[in-house]
Amino acid sequence: MSHLWNLIRKELKELMTPASVISIIVVAAVFASMGTMISSEADRVMEPPTIGILNMSDDNENIACAIGYIDDFYIRTYGVPSGNYLIHMNVVPEDRYAIIAWMQERNITVLFAFDADYSDNISQIADGTGSRGLITVYYSEVSTGVFGTVSTSIINMMISHINMRTSEAIIGDLIGNGGDGASNIRSPIQVSNNTVFGGTMHEGLTPSDISSALQTQSFLMPILIMIIITMIGGMIISSMGNEKENKTLETLLTMPVARTTIVTGKLLGSTIAGLAFGLAYLVGMYFYMDSMNVGNMSTDNIGLTLALTDWGIIAMMIFLAILCALGMCMILGAFVKNYKAAQTLTLPITVLAMVPMFVIMFADFNTLPGVLQGILFAIPFTHPMMVMNNLMLGNTFLIWTGLGYLMIFSLLTIYLTVRIYNSDILLTGLIRKKRSPPKSLFGRSRDRTK
Amino acid sequence: MVHALVVKGLSKSYGDHVAVDDVSFHVKEGEIFGLIGPNGAGKTTTLRIISTLLKMTSGDITVCGIDMRADADGIRKCISYLPEDAGAYKDLTGRAYLNFMAAFFTTGEEMIRMVNKGIEISGLEDRIDSKISTYSKGMMRRLLIARAIMPDPKLAILDEITSGLDVVNAFEIKDIVKEIAKSGVSVLLSSHNMFEVDQLCDRIGMIDGGKLIMEGAPSDLKREYNVDTVEELFIKATVKK
Secondary structure, eight states, X not given: OOHHHHHHHHHHHHHSOHHHHHHHHHHHHHHHHHHHHHHHHHHHHHSOOOEEEEEOOSOOHHHHHHHHHHHHHHXXXXXXXXXXXXXXXXXXXXXXXXXXXXXXXXXXXEEEEEOTTHHHXXXXXXXXXXXXXXXXXXXXXXXXXXXHHHHHHHHHHHHHHHHHHHHXXXXXXXXXXXXXXXXXXXXXXXXXXXXXXXXXXXXXXXXXXXXXXXXXXXXXXXXXXXXXXXXXXXXXXXXXXXXXXXXXXXXXXXXXXXXXXHHHHHHHHHHHHHHHHHHXXXXXXXXXXXXXXXXXXXXXXXXXOOOHHHHHHHHHHHHHHHHHHHHHHHHHHTTOOSHHHHXXXXXXXXXXXXXXXXXXXXXXXXXXXXXXXXXXXXXXXXXXXXHHHHHHHTOHHHHHHHHHHHXXXXXXXXXXXXXXXXXXXXXXXXXXXXXOOOXXXXXXXXXXXX | OOOSEEEEEEEEEETTEEEEEEEEEEEOTTOEEEEXXXXXXXXXXXXXXXXXXXXXXXXXXXXXXXXXXXXXXXHHHHEEEEOTTXXXXXTSBHHHHHHHHHTTTOOHHHHHHHHHHHHHHHTOGGGGGSBGGGOOHHHHHHHHHHHHHTTOOSEEEEESXXXXXXXXXXXXXXXXXXXXXXXXXXXXXXXXXXXXXXXHOSEEEEEETTEEEEEEOHHHHHHHHTOSSHHHHHHHHHHHO
């Protein structure tokens, strides 16, 4: 067995204890199951809703039109006719509580009640004598969760559609042209959106569409990288603190093995553990973030996709970022005296991971002031946080300079770590220049002889 | 005759502070040599330099004929160092720890033999497969001594091996050290327990304020200074100085 593999195995055994593995799997599973729950709730919301219809009018002409518009909405939105989703309340309710009771009996959450004068009012609008038709919407036992707003939005969209189509029909009657003419009068302006993003023209899209399509990448990667860096950074610094406290490092350094091998073994072992933990988090976070993307445009919709080589670049960047973090942690860990002191030294790494995370999540690197761009570029963890978006948008300059910077940074930290492992600092820490000599047990005896 | 260890004019400074000042001594093959002195005298620094952990400011060190400045890696192959109050990787079992350490010296059948020797020295029997986190201080120390001895080092460097142990465990550890020396291993140990070194050591070196103030066999030194114990010897030697 090579010395390097022996060290890597030891490091993995130390870092991937049953306790740490279980806790990470549990956290990842919690995220994944939250995502699954949210997805199933979202899927339920995105299904065609079952709607109760109550007609309190004797004249059915305009109500039949309205139901036709609802059918049109179902076909456009869900691709199915509304026939199976509309349940007519054929009894005249005594009061509104009777309506709710009827809905609850049939497990219906929304009901459109067409007013007794609805049809007459709509008919008389063209004459200028009628008032607006009234549709009373009853909601029963609706979800108060995040997706409750989605179901309400859909009902509002449906009402808007009925409103628009009824309006067009009235205008059509007035001008004697029920086709495009009525539609043009109602909406005389046509809008065509064109957005240039990442150097490419995206027709028919607004910045909001693109932003929502990139939401998963913009949030997932920074959070994931931050979690991996702080978690693995904390583990390696704590491990160094433990090694110093238990003097296992002193023992290890007197073994017949090169210091470079010891450093490499520690770094690779921790990096493998970090990647394994990161993968667990990635799966959990992906399910979670993807479930939050309901109804938004996907990157595929706007032609932003990743090739296999792109995934290779992403993996390389994450690997190098972990290596940089571990190198920094091992340098910091060299000055740690014990496990307790190690806990405070994780702070610089945490800050360095959190700053780019928040900036990348809420701002575009390319639009930041130059100074901030420089600071973010210098933080090695920034690059994997924005690599996915950069790859999709073809920001090759940032990708390759970032990759090069990470390589140089990781090599530099490894070099410094090896230098420290070859120096006295690892055992003695930084010694102040002025220091009083050690007390001599026999100093007083000597003094007495003078 | 090649000595196991030869230290000549060894000095170590941290800025203005001189931790070890022109120390010279040697350890013969199969000999137990004790470095004694108060806390902060420079014992541990001296042991760490000989163990290749710290760099010397000046002087020369030769271990088993190998010059430290020329080949520190070579020296690591023939020494074993056990730091004061050392621990082990608590998530490993005793056997896994010995396996991990043995893999730095050898492979295959030879490694199995080395680990079995370590298990025998430790006397941990069934507990060798328990996690180290469950070991008592005495069990831990026996495991670490076993780790230090199993690769058959030419020179074992043991820093305060019995500190913090109860009488029974300390007695057992001292027995192990005597057995090591009988098998031909040279032992350099440090202690501020002067009764212990009187019992264990063939020769001693007294160190104070970074300087070696006397060196010799305990019996010879006691006779020379006309005292009964090493402790009295130390006081008298210091006052005389």
